Amino acid sequence: MPYLVCEECGGCYKLQEGESPEDFILKCDCGGKLRVIESWNDWEVSKIHEERDDALEIPNYEGMKKPSRNFLSQNIFKICIIVAVVGILIISVGVFYQNEIYGVGSSNENEKYSQEQIDTFMETAFSPDDYGNKYDRVGKWNINVVRVRIMGSPTQEDINTLKKAVNDINGNVGGLKLVLDDKNEMEPDIEIYFIPHAQFAQYSVNPSEADGFTLWLVSTSGIYGGNSAGEIYKAKVFVGTDNLSQKRRSHVIIHELAHSLGLHHNQNQNSALCPGGPDITEYSDLDKTMMRMLYRKDILPNMSRREVETILNNSRKNFFRFTTYSFCCIWFLIS
Numbered sequence: 001m002p003y004l005v006c007e008e009c010g011g012c013y014k015l016q017e018g019e020s021p022e023d024f025i026l027k028c029d030c031g032g033k034l035r036v037i038e039s040w041n042d043w044e045v046s047k048i049h050e051e052r053d054d055a056l057e058i059p060n061y062e063g064m065k066k067p068s069r070n071f072l073s074q075n076i077f078k079i080c081i082i083v084a085v086v087g088i089l090i091i092s093v094g095v096f097y098q099n100e101i102y103g104v105g106s107s108n109e110n111e112k113y114s115q116e117q118i119d120t121f122m123e124t125a126f127s128p129d130d131y132g133n134k135y136d137r138v139g140k141w142n143i144n145v146v147r148v149r150i151m152g153s154p155t156q157e158d159i160n161t162l163k164k165a166v167n168d169i170n171g172n173v174g175g176l177k178l179v180l181d182d183k184n185e186m187e188p189d190i191e192i193y194f195i196p197h198a199q200f201a202q203y204s205v206n207p208s209e210a211d212g213f214t215l216w217l218v219s220t221s222g223i224y225g226g227n228s229a230g231e232i233y234k235a236k237v238f239v240g241t242d243n244l245s246q247k248r249r250s251h252v253i254i255h256e257l258a259h260s261l262g263l264h265h266n267q268n269q270n271s272a273l274c275p276g277g278p279d280i281t282e283y284s285d286l287d288k289t290m291m292r293m294l295y296r297k298d299i300l301p302n303m304s305r306r307e308v309e310t311i312l313n314n315s316r317k318n319f320f321r322f323t324t325y326s327f328c329c330i331w332f333l334i335s
Contacts, residue, residue, distance in 0.1 A: 003039075008032025111292060111315065116268075118312045121290045124266040124273055126305050138303040139218045140262040140294055141189075142231040147181040149188035152195045153241055161250040162192070164282060165257050172288040173261070173295045190260050192237040192253075200238060212239045212252035214259035219301075230302025235260040251279040258287065262294055 004021065005012040006028035015021070021036045028034055113121075126135050148166065150159070166178045181188055197207035205213050217234035219227040227233045237256045239249060254272050265275050272280040272287050283291075293299070298311055 003037050004034045005037055006030060006032040007035055111289075113289065113293070113312060113315060117286065117289050117293075118309075120266050120268045120271065120286060121293045121312070122305065122309060123268075124263050124271070124290055125294060125308065127264045127266065135264060136305060137230050138262070138294070138299060138301055138308060139216065139230055139232055140299075140301050141176055142228070142301055143189075144175065144177065146176060146178050146189045147186055148178050148190045148192060149181050151191055151193045154194040154239075155246065155249075157246050158194060158239070158249060158253060161253050161281065162257070165254045168283045168288060169257070169261065169291060172291045174292065175297065176295055189233075190235045190237060192239065192257075194239050194241050196242045197240045198242075200240070203236075203238065205238075207240075210240075211244055211248065212237070212256045214238070214256045216260070216262075228301060230300070232260075232262055247279050247281060250281040254281065254283060258283070258291075261291060263290060 002015050002021065003012050004015065009028060009030045009032055011028060011030070125138060128135065150162070154162070163180065166180060170177050178190070197210075200207045200210060200213070203213075203215065215236045215238075216232055219229050219231050219233065237260055239252050239256065241249070244252070251272065258273055263273055266273050267276070268274055268286065269277045270284050270286045271277065271290070272283055273290075293312065296311070299308055
């Protein structure tokens with residue numbers, strides 16, 4: 001039968017019937033590495049311990065301590081705990097960072113944000129608009145379904161862009177679903193007008209200064225028509241249909257539709273809401289993250305800037321605490 005021999009202290013163990021080296025940790029209690037040999041002649045010829053001057057004698061393996069069984073059999077409970085903790089950590093990190101799989105029912109309350117995302121969101125949620133209107137309170141829809149009706153003369157590409165934008169919003173905004181109400185069966189919540197710029201003047205907007213614009217109706221105090229303060233209860237979106245390239249029109253569509261959710265402008269070039277930025281034609285990861293931020297369940301209509309900032313900063317601290325605690329648990333179990 002083969003032997004397990006320690007290269008450090010010379011201790012050995014003779015494998016019994018039915019045992020194999022794979023059943024044991026190939027490490028001696030002294031810390032030395034266990035070597036598998038078929039006979040003592042093999043051990044003597046190998047001359048592993050050349051620094052020893054004394055002749056190697058065959059130890060009495062029958063009276064020596066049996067090496068520990070392999071790691072799997074001896075530590076199955078510890079392994080299960082480690083796997084569980086690692087699994088929870090991986091799932092949590094996936095939820096925090098994933099930007100594409102959020103369903104309508106997601107509250108996004110455990111998502112972790114970078115400082116850039118928080119700063120851009122705070123600017124987008126509370127910045128003044130181009131007409132001097134200042135927003136110091138959260139404005140957002142507080143209903144489950146928002147019906148969208150298309151008016152005017154959109155192109156097929158306009159429709160495709162709009163449908164893609166609606167799908168992106170529905171995939172990222174928890175508790176809110178935009179529905180294109182093509183049958184016009186019910187009063188719409190959002191009306192999207194595809195009209196020439198000359199008709200913008202009907203809505204007190206200078207056609208030369210806007211490729212598109214959005215009008216909100218937001219409850220400002222108390223209860224208005226059943227809506228609490230800060231709740232959007234009507235929005236109208238206007239997209240110019242003349243003197244604009246199709247790419248520019250697609251950008252205007254997603255830009256204005258994001259406004260209809262309650263988001264304003266920012267200066268981040270990676271966002272479709274940057275008025276001086278490139279003509280982005282579909283929502284970026286940053287835009288989707290800001291949508292999820294705004295529609296967290298713990299961010300309520302009419303909240304102040306300070307209240308929102310506290311919530312978002314706490315989400316970063318909680319994530320850091322959770323991650324640190326998880327790694328400490330894993331380290332403790334392994335050691």
